[in-house]
Amino acid sequence: MGWKEKFISKAGREILIKTVAQAISTYSMSIFKLPNSICDNINSLLAKYWWGQTQAERKLHWINWRKLCMAKKGGGMGFRDLHAFNLAMLAKQAWRLIHENHSLFYRVYKARYFPNCSFMFAELGNNPSFVWRSLLAARDLIREGSRWQVGDGRSIGVFTHRWLTHTPVPLNDAPPDMKVCELIDHDSRQWDRGKIDAMFSPQTRNEIMSLSLNNLNSQDSVCWMETEHKNSPFGQLIR
Incomplete structure (x- = not known):
């Protein structure tokens, strides 16, 4: 001054x-x-x-x-x-x-x-x-x-973690502590379509079925979704 x-x-x-x-x-x-x-x-x-x-x-x-x-x-x-x-x-x-x-x-x-x-x-x-x-x-x-990005599904709670774009909508009573791994058919290494169809609404069902299961041998991980730079989160805030 x-x-x-x-x-x-x-x-x-x-x-x-x-x-x-x-x-x-x-x-x-x-x-x-x-x-x-x-x-x-x-x-x-x-x-x-x-x-x-x-x-x-x-x-x-x-x-x-x-x-x-x-x-x-x-x-x-x-x-x-x-x-x-x-x-x-x-x-x-x-x-x-x-x-x-x-x-x-x-x-x-x-x-x-x-x-x-x-x-x-x-x-x-x-x-x-x-x-x-x-x-x-x-x-x-x-x-x-x-x-959350699905790996083996053992760490992600179906209703307690954010892993879909919306909160899963069940068609009937479901265990609140259910894990994502319980929705996977580990023999075929694919989603258990019969269980998913019986448990969730069409919107939830379609989004779950669209998720890839290519990382079943790895642990679940947290991914930053707000920017395309996943290895450098919050980049848009730090100018």
């Missing part, structure tokens, strides 16, 4: 905001979920700087900051939405707890917080660290944007 600030163009302000101001907190956001008040305060400071406001004056903000955080092709400036960016960075760490089962990071957290289950079903536990609380907050984002 010195005398040099008066000579910086809009392009220069954009570069400073993106490469300096919004980059400083990247490391912290990849470990901790920052309080919303802190993110709002940072956004407020950046908005004031963008519109050329100094401590001694107030200038009109012609466009809402949320609009400026949209991509340029959508009419914004491509600034980071710090709330979404924070969750995206934490979700990338949580994604490692799902797929990188041989890393030291995974072994330490599994021994401490979820020794008897997977990360997707872990609970908060007693005396949790702030890092663990932050990872669980990001897990909710993963649940919303991911889906």
